[in-house]
Amino acid sequence: MEATAATFETRCLSSLTKVFADAAPADRPVQRGTALWKETYAFQVAYRSSRAIGRMQIAAQSPLAPYLSLREVGLSPSELPTLENPDPGYLRTAPGLYPDPLYPLEDGIRAFPGQWRSVWVTIALPTRAEGEALPGGKSQAAFPIEIAFEDEEGARLGGETFSLTVISAELPEQKLIHTEWFHADCIATQYGVGAFSEEHWLLLERYIRNAADHGVNMLLTPLFTPPLDTAVGGERPTVQLIGVTRLGEDDYRFDFARLERWVRMCREAGIRYFEFSHLFTQWGAKHAPKIVATVNGEEQRIFGWETDAGSEAYRRFLDQFLPELVRFIETQGIGESSYFHVSDEPSLEHLGSYRQARELLRRHLSGFKFFEALSDYAFYEQGLVPTPVPANNHIEPFLEHGVEPLWTYYCVGQHRDVSNRFFSLPSARNRIIGLQLYKHGVQGFLHWGFNFWYTQYSIRAVDPFRVTDAGGAFPSGDAFVVYPGAEGPIDSLRWEVFREALQDIRALELLESLRGKEAAIAVFMQGLEQGELTFSQYPADAEWLLGARERINLAIAEALGA
Incomplete structure (x- = not known):
């Protein structure tokens, strides 16, 4: 640690520390680490x-400079950091800045008197060669x-030196299938652009590339506006990739041009799987999703909450649409990844x-894979969902019965004992899921909130x-x-830490x-004892997790004779 006349102090910390403005970091300094080539x-x-x-400058010097980036860790408000009965493992439970x-970093960053802040240093390592x-x-x-760190006049305030040892092996490609539900309508709404306008396509590509860079290799693909988190009787902005024209009462024509562009864009960005x-x-599967069509030259909703799932009209629509969708999928060569x-x-x-x-x-669609978020093993026993995706606090019965393939997910309901990534949880509780997924052979991970x-x-x-809490509904970060x-x-530190779990x-x-x-x-x-790494029982501290990854890297080096 360096200090200049007791006015400026620094600490080098791991990515698993959350630095709050009003408290000195409690974690021990970390000034060295190991990684593999092609790792971030x-x-x-x-x-x-x-x-x-007012305008402090941050400079980095390293042989790894071409692969290094600096970002300022900002603060976000949280009015709902936890639900009413948090377990003891939360960092904080009070509303505030997280x-x-x-x-x-653009024109430098500000130092506020007496407040702790941090700079996030990322090294996107290249290939071994x-x-x-x-x-x-x-x-x-x-x-x-x-x-x-330098002040406005260029005088050095302080700094730190970190040593990164890179093991002589490349991180292999990701096998885990990972989807974070991608809400195309939220992007259009937030930026004030028309759905699937050229401005929207440009933004979609940037967000998809970000997702892929963080280990998302499956993307929610809106054939029709996804019927997710929608008030009964309400509707979300239309983001429908399939063009529909109704020629008669039960006669439809379909346009796959947007879907074709979507598939091409996703493939170029690194997406391997398509989640329709x-x-x-x-x-409950009680109604049809919102579907709009051109009818007599005008666009109108033809199905939605008013349409019973088993209605004859929707059945006839699907009987025309699905065979054409299958032909499209086969033409695109994405049958195995759909x-x-x-x-x-x-x-x-x-x-x-x-x-x-x-x-x-x-x-x-009998030749394609189906999967579903569900948490009731009895429902799975009915044989209706070939690939179940139970929540990580309901996964034990599925593990005990040897269900395969098996995925998992978490969201607002998984707020006690298990891994999650709320603002108020320690980052180690975010990252631990990587070891849990590997140990228990889980093949996929789903989250609803990209x-x-x-x-x-x-x-x-x-x-x-x-x-940050969806209007007071979900703990911040969900x-x-x-x-x-x-x-x-703009990335969150939670998103960076989750990528570390996948690595x-x-x-x-x-x-x-x-x-x-x-x-x-x-x-x-x-x-640890063998039973001490389940989805609800695991070491809670960052030091253990960092040490576990160090041991993995050293074992790789030893196995390779490095």
Whole structure:
């Protein structure tokens, strides 16, 4: 730590520390780490000044400079940091300002007197071949990273030096299938652009690339406006990729041009799987989604809340649409990577309506994969959902019965004991899910809130920089992981940490390829009993998690003889 006349102090911290403005960081300083080539590594430099500094400059020097970026950790307000019965593992439970958005450094940053703030340092490591061509690069190299703070006159205030050792192996490609529900309508609403206008397409691409860069490889694809988090009788802005023209009472023509453009854009951005939006309403599959069509030259809604799921009119529509969709999928060569939903979060009380809706789809889509968020094992036993996606606090019965393939998810309901990524939870509780998914062989992860910038039930839009709880409905951090910047997405530290969880899985898969899965598990479970890493029982501190990843990296190096 450096100090200048007791007016400025700095601390080097891991990415798992949340630096609050009103408290000195309690975590121990971290000034070295290890990573693999093609990994994105992050750490922080926290600082506090005893006086206000209007425009402080931050500089970084390192052989890794071409791959390094600096961002300011901003503060977001939270009126609802927790629900009414939080477990003891939360950092805070009071409303206030929480560290979350990562703002690009533009004209310097401000130091507020007496307040702790931090700078987020990201190193997006290149391939092994590129890395070994760097000055000082070799099969395994330690690279210094110097971060310096200067005041308005250019005088040095302080700084830190971090050492990153890069192991002589590349992080392998991600196997886990990962979807974060992508809300195309929220982007159009937030930026004030027309749905699928050229401005909208440009923004969509930027957000999709951000998602892919953070390990999203499956994208929610709105054939019709997704019937998700919508008030009964209400509707979300229309984002419908399928053009529909009704020629007669039950005679339709379909245009797939927008869907074709979407698929091409996604593939170019790195998306491998397509999650076609639900074809029946949420919580029971009782109605058709909103579908608009051109009728007599005018656009109008032809199906929606007024349409019973089993109605003859909707059945005839699907009988015409689905065969054409199948032909499109086959033409695009995405049959193996296409997934379908019936209705989100069904339960036993919805068994009859869900079964009826499922049969309507299976008539044409029997060759495709279906999956569904559900948490009732008894519903799964009915055989209606081949790939269940139980919440991580309801996954144990599915694990005990050896269900495969098996996914998991979490959201607002998973606020006690299990992993989640609310503002008020420690970052270690965000990242631990990577080890949990790997140990238990879970093959997919789903979350509903990549960029949900509405209130609950999509009643009105919100400013995500001011309203972080969907209008008081969900703990801050549940509804979105990116913020709407002027030109595109602004990351959150929660989003960066979740990417680290996915990288932990990939590192373990590399170690497994070298030594086997049992040995890989034994490396990170060192010091723990076998039963001490379930979805509800796990080490809660950042030091253990950082140490586990260090052991994984060292085991990889040893296996490779590095």
